[in-house]
Amino acid sequence: MRENVVLRDPEGEIRAWGSVHDRAEGRMLFVHVVERGLPEEQADACSRLLFTWADEQARAVGTARELEVQQIDTGAFADDDRQHAWLEAAGFTKVRTWFQMSRPVTAEEADLVPDPDLWQRGEVTIRRVRRREEDGLPDSVDLSAIHQVLEQAFRDHFNSWEETFGEFVHRVREDPGHRWDHWWLAELEHEDLDGIGPIPVGALIGTYLETNNGADGSYVSYIGVLDDARGRGVAKALLHTIIADAATRGRDRVGLEVDADSPTGAHGLYEALGWQTKYVTESWHRDVPVR
Template sequence: MLYVHIVDRSLEDRLARACSTILFRWAEAQAREVGAARGLDVQQIDTGAFEGDDRQHAWLSGAGFTKVRTWWQMSRPVRPEEASLVASAERWERKGVVFRQVRRVDGMPDEDDLRAVHEVLESAFTDHFNSAEESFEEFEHRLREDPGHRWDHWWIAEIVDGGGAPEPAGALVGTVSEGGPGPAGSYVSYLGVLESARGRGVATGLLNTIIADAAERGRDRVGLEVDADSPTGADGLYVAMGWRTKYVTQSWHKDVPVG
């Protein structure tokens, strides 16, 4: 269960601590309800903090949370001429791999495409930190609730050189990232490639696609989040393609018995 814990920094310490305590108690009650609805014995609460936020760290630790992961929040500038990185952000092909947006009919996405994205991401992240199976219905509902959600920011990579039907091999779910008075940016919410397709430039192709799409839309950046402890070395690809770390965040977890 994702949980955002924010207390106004203008409050004096005693009142801020009291607000924090009440919010944690409320979150645990919610965790028990959510866990019961899911039929779980234990419901995990997943929340976060910025690196260096000693006040938040102390509150989290005091409430029984444990720091479990560190994340690099990265950003890459986008130049207008990078709209030509790919032939078309809607569809292009390279070395037997087609990169395309999910199909849409009257503005709504094709359900088969959405299910293909879900299946690719579920398979690609099976061995990743804190991975948990999520139904298609939960996946779709959760992503549609994102304020930056746009159907035309979802892409599929398909292998087409096998002689048969196209085979989904990678997926990227992007969102719109607002950043104050300046232009909006694009954000990579999810990027997954099936193990069987790695080494074919699928991840690079999907990243070039969202960069080109951002440039075409007049945006000035593409952001993403990287697991600092991931053994895949994905950060090396991002750095090579121009991403740099802007700030660092942490994941803190607490397991709440549902009964």
């Protein structure tokens, strides 16, 4: 479920925008944008209206989900004092900080892995999701495996909410940069499970980035590795794969977001592989009683 609202001036120009997204049971995402050029009094009024609208949407979503409390999850840039003041006035609390990172890609890095479609390092195999010959759509077994890996990998992470397979696929496909050929699985040959076949232990979902100047890039939307498979280089292999894939496509960068307080130490891995923080964002939450 998504709902949007815009605020227009007397000439019909949009000056503020709000959007809500029923992300998962108990968690509703909220986008809050007010034009920078508005006089302070008008900007404050627009902000108050958007937060009031978001509260009503939270109650509607929470009622449909039969919840007692609905979380609103929104964000701000770390240096946006205006947004911080509005969020605090509306009863939101800052709960997390995120590093928005980017890494340049060179043409030579196409050789970083033997083949982004399928390659192997030791007992770990990295491959794109399989596609059905009849219609080119992805194999449902592979999609289910990716969903299960990500659900388990992020189960104990900050603000993780269980998401059904249908919700997961529907939401990810709505991303404008969604491409089926940007999904990878990492599988592990398990010597104690001979005859069962490789076990999915890691997953990466990438998306396509396009900017106004025409320089295309790739983005790591999700990367997760199961606890039992950590320390085997799975995450590094997946990251090398999307870098090589981006180089093969002639793209100039790979972006990602990382939790500043990640319990896995992911930030250090990304820096070691060439990522640098470009800017910092924050998560702000508010719990709305449904009834």
